[in-house]
Amino acid sequence: MDERGAIPNTSTLPPPPTYDLIVDGYTIAVPPPRSVLPLPGFLRPKPSETDHGTIIRDVSLRCESGEMMAIVGGSGSGKTTLLHALVGRLANLPVTAGQVKYEPAGISLSAKESIALSARKMKDRIGFVRQNDYLLEHLTVRETLDYAAALRLPSTISSSTRHLIVDQTIRELGLGDAADTVVGGALRKGISGGERRRLTIALSLISLPSILALDEPTTGLDAFTAYALLQTLSSLARKGRTVVMSVHQPRSDAWELFDRIVVLSKGDVVFAGRRERCLGWFEDMGMGRPGDRLDEQMAEKGSINEEADGGTGVNPLDWLIDICSVDPRDQGSSQRVSRLIRRWKEGGKTIADEHGPPRQSRVLSYAVQRVSSVQPQEQDMLYAGVDPDEDTPGSQPQALKRPGWARQTVVLTSRATKGVSRDYAQIMGFACQSIGIAVLLGITFLRLGETPSDIQSLKTLSYQHAPCYFYLTLIYAIYKFCETDLVIFDREREDHLYQVFPWLISEYTSTFALHAISSGLFAIILYFLTNMRTENLAANLFIFVAECVLVQLGTVGFALLAASLQRNYAQASLMANGLSIFFLLTAGYLLIHPPVYVDWVKWISVYYYGFRAVAISQFKDRVFACPGVEGVARNQCDGNQVLTGLRIPPDHVVGYYFSGLIGLAIAFPLIAGIILSVYKPGGTRYARKIDPSDSGKDPAAHSDMDISRQRIDVEVRNLGLTWTRISLLTRKKTEKRILSDVSAVFPSGQVTAILGPSGAGKSTLLQLLASRKMNAGVGAGFKPEGSILFNGRPVNKSMREHVAFVEQEDDYHLPALTVRETLRYAAILRLPKAMSRKSKIARAEEVMKMLGLDLCADNLVGGELLKGISGGEKRRLSLAVQMINDPAILIVDEPTSGLDALTANNVMTALNDIARSGRTIILSIHQPRSDIYVDKLDNIILLVKGGQVAYAGPRIEVGPTLASAGYPVPPLYNPADWLLDLASVDLRGDRETITRERVTKLVQLWAESHREKQELESKEEKEEGMREIGGQEERFTPMWIALPLIVERMTKNLWRQQAVFWVRLQQLPFLGVLFLLFYQRLKHGPSGGQDRIGYFQEMVSPVAFVGLLNCIAIFPKDRDLYFHEYRSSAAYSEATFVIGFTLVALPMEILASLLFTVVTNIGAGMQTSPRIFFEYAFAIFALQSNGESFGIIFACITNSLGLSVSCVISSLFSLQKLNKFNQLGFNFHHSIGPTIWDHIGLNSNLVI
Incomplete structure (x- = not known):
């Protein structure tokens, strides 16, 4: 039987130890700004009052084993910071009060360990999912999980059990279609953004942790996949784990999955306790119940929206975020939130400390049932539950034995070798470096003879070949370590995936062949081009090749040493370059008699050992012909005299210096490994708040926005896109259909939303509409079909200028500018030159308030190493930049991704208002709340995997269309969630066949109805429907x-x-x-x-x-x-x-x-x-x-x-x-x- 089909012995999977999370009065302060220069105290800037503050204040909460807790709140409320505090990853943030502790539940620990533990002591039992994805781009999804399972799971688990766990995890997270697809990166197309997110979560799930903490796990996922993920997490909690997560926009039916709710507002707790007590607490505060405010709004409108969508319920989590967030458009929201915070501080402690139901009954009673297709024995293997029989005195769970050094080294070496062998760009780069520099250097010293000048040139070549070739290696290696390798290493080490030295050994073992072949190729080409010593050719050539290989390895080790001290590339390269100067000048060629206080540096210089090893092999006991040179002058033709002039003793042999090279090739990475083990450089700095006067805050003015925009209707007809690649070796053609026969209309004055599961081609369709170039990867390309029409005419270059596109990535903003400055600069650049500067700045302020950015207007945007505004605020900033000039067509990729419910609603309200002024708004959206779907969207395009259309038309006709297909929207159900459920394929068990048939049926039904509609419209089409699009200004x-x-x-x-x-x-x-x-x-x-x-x-x-x-x-x-x-x-x-x-x-x-x-x-x-x-x-x-x-x-x-x-x-x-x-x-x-x-x-x- 195939190894993956075997049913392993479930007794090899011990249950995880169980813990209760308790937080008491926890307060985190804003760290003081760090000075780059070591200035004296009197020269340092005096801290202002705004420099003293707190990020989160007086947080008390409890989450017991077997429970799942959700941390919710508006954008910038401190959810991520609190989550990092719970798992002990605060880095340089000072804790001024309180504590986080984990108390053993039942008998999960031995008597010796039965005391409360801090988050840092719990590090081996906590699984943490970050908000960003850090993945190896050259591995497939299955390989990534296979290696993670081999490193994370107990060493007592058999290979067949690990494979089954990986397969089950792939099915649980819907990664089946992408299981054999490479992750991909900047130069290679891989899995989609949603699939990357699910893979990141899978890496933590596969370790079977006791505590699972997730930072925005559903961000970037469609509603169906997000809900399925929450179900999986809830099932993990029911089997004894403690699950804590921050969430932005969960579905309404996810409310019942959570056992505890924590609501934050700008760093303060508004509620923290059992879910059953949550709504009642706010009702006692006079906030009413979910739906009350909706009813009031409907009553104000004079009627209730009675569509065929089926009714729409109110999401309690959205409602909580609405009432606990400060809305810049609502003057009373600030007072309301302050009152809620004050009341919680007065009487919320007892609710926060409430215990849940008895542990045994809670763990064994499943609030959410697993999918019926998953076999019980598979559940037992993937979710190691707590055996009720073990809750008796004296019984102990099996001890978890993680893989040791040897096992870690083998697994990491295999993983790294695959990555190196598939990194074709790196391989080609080393090949070009070796051949190019060898040829250039070889031509410079071409065919050296035996004249005095050639002897001097050979002496120069013996030294010069090393810095010429290996300096490039040094710079590239520092870049690679700082930007990719050590970034992933730091994240995986934080997760305690492996130890430092197994990673170090695997890194060198996997790249040894690449370094040896590339440097050896350089040495061989250079040796014969320059006609180096030919007597005893084999031995001398071997010495030169071996010297180049060892210097290469030593250089890479030195680069790792520099990167281990400083992760920032600019500073690491500065350090390495400074030390390289010492190494070059003490090598014994450029400076024969260096000062004594720096002469010792030669003992740690690869150039010193390399130069002397080559010089000895080329000059020792060699007498040059030197035609025409006689007498005393012939001393310069004696190789031993040349060595004496270089201060190389005559009794020294090559092996002496080879020992030094080997020692440095080992010592540099060894020291780097020690540093990596004990020292964590850099980290994220927290940006200070900029004084508004420094940002140029001007008095308020009117924007006088009077830009005339023509209404443009957008249409796509039979649009298709196929990704193709032809293998350079086998000439085999690979094709993947991304979009297939998409036809839809995007009317002006309306908001059209593109829905669909992850990987359905939503972002691709938007990029085509925006005429953006897409990266197909090396040796690949795209084959487009169909047409895109603006007002009935094929789009051309001049028409594209009417389109503004808001990308899903927000990393192009300058990190050291404030939000206000970013928008003001954008306004001055984007608005017509006829507008005054004052009016442009006023427009920036207007858009900033429209999107609720005025609260963080003077905060720095931030970046990778500088913590600035939150992810949600950065998303709104990207949208605000594009909305500055009020474009005719605004295309937005996931405008609500990463935003809390209130901010998402405000963003969609702003987009809806823009559409009503005649603009064409096209957007993709993953998890729209029900009120956004009903009130803010006019048209819906539903895509399924493969880029096929399941519906494209007015939102109001969605209900009748689904009802006629036999899938009516259930009462009090979010229609958007229902649409995504219908359009998604559930890859868990035998549900895959059923859901695939359902999706195929929907696509066929829509294709038939659309064909009939198209034939009817073609008969009625008139030429006057084609409208010219006027040009816009320069x-x-x-x-x-x-x-x-x-x-x-x-x-x-x-x-x-x-x-x-x-x-x-x-x-x-x-x-x-x-x-x-x-x-x-x-x-x-x-x-x-x-x-x-x-x-x-x-x-x-x-x-x-x-x-x-x-x-x-x-x-x-x-x-x-x-x-x-x-x-x-x-x-x-x-x-x-x-x-x-x-x-x-x-x-x-x-x-x-x-x-x-x-x-x-x-x-x-x-x-x-x-x-x-x-x-x-x-x-x-x-x-x-x-x-x-x-x-x-x-x-x-x-x-x-x-x-x-x-x-x-x-x-x-x-x-x-x-x-x-x-x-x-x-x-x-x-x-x-x-x-x-x-x-x-x-x-x-x-x-x-």
Whole structure:
């Protein structure tokens, strides 16, 4: 029998220990701002009153084992912070009062462990699902779960049991269709966003934790999948686990799944207790019951909406969020919330401390039944329940034994090897690096002979080959560790998936072949191109190849060491570059007699050992022919004399230095592993609130929005899209249907919503309507079909300018700007130039209040390393930016994703109001609440998996259409949830066949009715229905408007990111100080001349790379924002963007160049005068600008920062080498290469 079909012995799965969660008076404060520079106390800015505050205040709650608790509240209410506190992941947030503890329930622990534990001590029994997904992009869904199961589950579980658990988890979370699909990433298309979310949740579920905490687990999921997930979590709770989650917009029928409810409002508790007590508490507070406010609103309208939708019930969770949130449009909401908070503090403690039903009956009585198709034995294996017989004195659960080091190493090595072997971009990059640099370096030292000049060249090559090749490896490895590898490592280590050294061993084992082959290929090509030592060829070639491989491994280890100390790429690369200067100068070539206080550095330099190993193999006991050289001059032709000149003792052998290389290749990662074990650098900083005066807060004004927009009806006819890829090796063609024969109308003046399960093609359809380019992946493409019409005419480039598109991702905002500043800059760029600046700013304030952003107007947006506004607030900010200029067609991808119920309703109300003014609103939506569905949506398009249409028409006709198909909407049921239930395939057990047949039936019924309707309409179609679309004003914002704004915006963003600002300013002077440590004051006379040449050559070479590092630190974020604005109504010319970025970077580059010149020119005692000083400074400035310019060029070609870094370094290196080819006639490269600026400074300083 197949291993996955075997029924394992369920006794191998022990029940998890059970715990009760208790929180008492917990308060978390806002952390004090951290200074980037170590300033004295009197120079530090005095903290303002607004700097002192709390994030959450006096939280007390209880959640017992066998219960599921939901934390709800408005956007920015502190849900995520509280959840992190419950699982002990607060990082640098100070706790000022209270405690979080876990008390053992029953006899789940031994007597020794039967005391209450803190969250940190519970780390091995807590499963945590973050709000963001961190996944390995080159593994399939099944492989990801297989490896997670092998690492998370007890080592006593058999392989067949693990496979069955994985299969069951895949079915539970509806990942069956994507089980064998790669996760994908920026350069490779993979699973959908909803599938990524479900996979992240599956990774935590598969570990069978005692405590399961989830941060917004249903965000990005359709209503059907979200409800199925909540059912699964509820079943986990019923079997003894404690489940805690924060939720935004759960379905109304999810209310009964929760045992406890916690309601937060701006950091204060409004309610925390048993679900049964929740509604009664608010009724006693005079808030009424769910539905009362709806009835009042209906009464005010004078009638009740009696549609054929079946009636719509009121979601209690939505109602709670509505009454406990401050609505900027409701003046009385603030007073209402303050009263609720005050009353809870006065009398809520007793409710928070209430116990649930007796534990045994609660655990064994299922409030929610499992899907009937799941076999009982499968449930027992996946959800290890608590045996009631074990609640007797003396009985003990089986101990969980996680995989040990050996098992972790094997599993991680297998996982990493698959990732490396499938990362074709990385493999191609290493191949190009090896061949390209070997050829360029080989041409530079082509066919060396045995003349004195060739001997000097061979000596140079013995040293130069290492920094030329392995510096690129260093930069790329630091980027890879900081941006991908260590990001995933940090998240998985927080989950206690494995220990540090098994990961370290697997990382090196999996990449050893790649590093060995690439560096070996470089060595072989270079060896034969340069005609290195041919006598005893096999031994000498082996020494050179082995030296290159070991230096490569040592360099990667050094990169890991730098990344382990600092996760930020800019700071890690600065650290590594500084130390690399020490390594290069102590290698024994550029500086023969370094000062004693830095000479010790050579013992930790791979370049020192590598250079000497190669030099010994090439020169020891070798006598060069040196034709025409006689007498004493022939000493330079003796290889042993060359080694003596390099201070290499004659009795030293290659093995001596190989031992050093091997030692460093082991020591660097070993030290990095120790650091990773005990030190966690960086972390998320919390942004301070900006003084409104710094944001330019002006008095209120009227926006005078008087933009004339033409009504545009959008129609798609038989639209289809197929993804295709042809294998380069087998030429096999792979196809996947994304959209299939979609026909629909999107009328102006109405809101049209696209519904459907995850992976149905909703986002793809929106991108096609918005004419956005999609990334098909390497070697793949899209094949479109059908047509898109605006007012009956095929869409063209001029018509596309009427469309605004709000993407699902919000990561293009500049992190160091406030919400108010972001909107004001957007208003100035997007609104017509005829409007005054004051009116534009007033429009920004108007939209900000419309979407409830005025409460966080002066907060920084934030980013990955700077905690700013909440996810919901960032989502509203993205929507506000696009709504600034009131576009004719507004397309929004998931406008309510990640928003609480109140904010989602406000956003949809704003979109509905825009539509009523004649605009065309098209949006996709996952989980609309019932009142949004009834009151805010006019048309519905229902897609199923495969991109087929199950319904497309007016919302009011949904009910009759479903009733005629035999699926009427149940009474008091959210029609949107019912639609998604019908259109989804349930992959759990035998329900898959039934639900697939139902979905197929709906698609066929709609296709038949739509065909009849289409034939009828074609007969009545008239030419007058086709309306011309007038042009709109010039798309590009004039430079005289855009340029000052771009400069101001970039300057503010840079200045507020103090770490980046000071790194840009410090790198060059820091580099100069490092050189000064080695060369000190240069001497005059003949001996000083050689020192000056070596000093200048080595000093100038890294300057261009400093410019590259400056580019990497700030440019990608500005580039992303420019590309986003270029595709929208905020477009400005490429010249405006480049000039703006140059003007911001110019002062810092000039200042850094002057400081560098002071240190290296005056400080080192080089020839100087006012003319020489400024010539020297200009040469350094030009070199730095050259490196940054190359970085900008390649960063604009590709979004992959790693690829662009590799290309830039290769290009700079190539130009440096080609500039030395005067004898080959390559002088034209002097006009574009950096070395021309070397000559300016060199000619100024060689006067002895």
